[in-house]
Structure formats: structure tokens, C-alpha cells
Amino acid sequence: DIVMTQSPDSLAVSLGERATINCKSSQSVLYTSNNKNYLTWYQQKPGQPPKLLIYWASTRESGVPDRFSGSGSGTDFTLTISSLQAEDVAVYYCQQYYSPLPAFGQGTKVEIK
Amino acid sequence: EVQLVESGGGLVQPGGSLRLSCAASGFTFSSYSMNWVRQAPGKGLEWVSYISSSSSTIYYADSVKGRFTISRDNAKNSLYLQMNSLRAEDTAVYYCARDGVYSGDRSYYFDYWGQGTLVTVSS
Numbered sequence: 001d002i003v004m005t006q007s008p009d010s011l012a013v014s015l016g017e018r019a020t021i022n023c024k025s026s027q028s029v030l031y032t033s034n035n036k037n038y039l040t041w042y043q044q045k046p047g048q049p050p051k052l053l054i055y056w057a058s059t060r061e062s063g064v065p066d067r068f069s070g071s072g073s074g075t076d077f078t079l080t081i082s083s084l085q086a087e088d089v090a091v092y093y094c095q096q097y098y099s100p101l102p103a104f105g106q107g108t109k110v111e112i113k
Numbered sequence: 114e115v116q117l118v119e120s121g122g123g124l125v126q127p128g129g130s131l132r133l134s135c136a137a138s139g140f141t142f143s144s145y146s147m148n149w150v151r152q153a154p155g156k157g158l159e160w161v162s163y164i165s166s167s168s169s170t171i172y173y174a175d176s177v178k179g180r181f182t183i184s185r186d187n188a189k190n191s192l193y194l195q196m197n198s199l200r201a202e203d204t205a206v207y208y209c210a211r212d213g214v215y216s217g218d219r220s221y222y223f224d225y226w227g228q229g230t231l232v233t234v235s236s
Contacts, residue, residue, distance in 0.1 A: 040223075105157075
């Protein structure tokens with residue numbers, strides 16, 4: 001089974017500053033046949049279902065603000081919020097879909113400092 | 114507008130059964146794979162099960178294999194999860210989620226989620 005580990009578990013960032021969340025997979029999620037990383041990011045606000053932000057590691061979902069970006073390849077990935085806004089307070093999850101049995105990271109809680 | 118509405122949650126005793134439903138609208142349900150994902154109170158997300166658009170391919174998490182059964186009725190635009198031999202650790206909000214890849218043959222990312230239905234397993 002592929003295990004996803006996020007770091008940190010929580011972080012507090014000042015409004016307008018950069019927030020960086022890391023996600024590491026226990027094995028590569030890069031399919032060499034199509035050169036795609038099978039990694040996605042979600043945002044979950046309290047009392048709401050998760051919302052898709054990024055897929056294929058770096059493709060932003062339609063309607064997602066461009067302050068959100070995804071990067072990385074193989075086993076190490078990053079979600080960056082370039083300028084944190086109040087509405088970005090949430091828990092963020094990475095998820096691999098390289099395996100037919102998807103797996104999520106444990107989540108990273110982002111708060112305002 | 115894509116809508117997914119779960120129902121069927123509630124309080125059930127350990128060892129009991131429950132059937133969840135998810136009503137889909139706003140898209141061609143028969144063309145998309147679907148998933149169930151759960152979230153225990155205050156915890157993270159856990160993928161539970163996947164079913165392809167034609168029901169030909171099904172996957173389960175090890176934690177529910179042999180106890181849960183996923184199914185769908187494309188004529189009724191509905192997804193189901195039959196849960197048997199329920200345990201306290203199955204207590205969670207259960208979400209149905211659409212797979213983001215059209216006519217996919219396995220689970221990818223989830224582009225639409227329902228609001229969830231709460232299942233509580235307790236005596």
C-alpha cells in the first residue's frame with residue numbers, strides 16, 4: 001500500500017504571506033508511460049465536503065484561484081498558497097491515485113497567525 | 114449543475130446493517146465512475162470503495178472488504194453502499210464522490226462531492 005505523509009500537521013501564516021504544505025509518498029506516483037504524477041490536493045473547510053484544488057500534481061481545477069499551485073514529482077510534492085487569504089483557512093489533503101486503492105495524507109491545518 | 118445527495122445514514126448497533134444511497138444529477142451518471150469516501154469525527158479522509166461506470170470494476174479498502182458492497186443503478190442515477198457487520202470504527206460521515214476522469218477504468222481524483230451522511234455505530 002502507498003502511504004502518504006504530509007508535513008507539517010498544522011501551520012499558522014500571516015495574511016498575505018506564503019503557505020507551503022509538503023506531501024511525501026512511500027513510493028513513486030509518477031507513471032513513466034505518460035509522465036504524469038498521480039497526485040491531487042483538496043481543501044476542506046469546517047462543516048463542508050472536500051473541494052478539488054489540484055490534480056495531476058500541478059493542474060489547477062477550474063475556478064481555483066491562481067494563488068494555489070502544486071509542484072513536485074515522484075515521491076515529493078508541495079502545495080503552495082502564494083498569498084494567504086482569510087478564506088484559505090482550512091485543512092488541506094493530498095491524495096495519490098497511482099494505486100487502484102487511493103490513499104490520502106493525514107491533512108494539514110492552515111490557520112492565520 | 115452537478116449535485117450529489119447522500120441519504121440513509123443514522124444510528125445502528127454494532128453488528129448491524131445500513132444501506133446508503135447517493136442521488137446524482139446534473140451530469141451523465143452512466144458515464145462516470147463513482148466512489149465512497151468517509152471521514153470519522155475530527156479525523157482525516159479515508160477512501161472506502163470504487164465502482165466503474167458499467168459496474169464491471171469494483172475496489173474496496175481493506176478495512177471494509179467483505180463487509181461493504183458498492184453498487185449503482187444507472188437508470189435511477191443512483192449509487193449505493195450496503196454496509197454489514199458494522200463496527201464502532203465505521204462511525205463516520207460518508208461522502209459519495211464523482212471520479213474526475215470520464216469513463217475511467219479505475220479511481221482517479223474526485224471532482225464533485227456530496228454533503229455527506231453520518232453513520233454512527235454504537236450500542
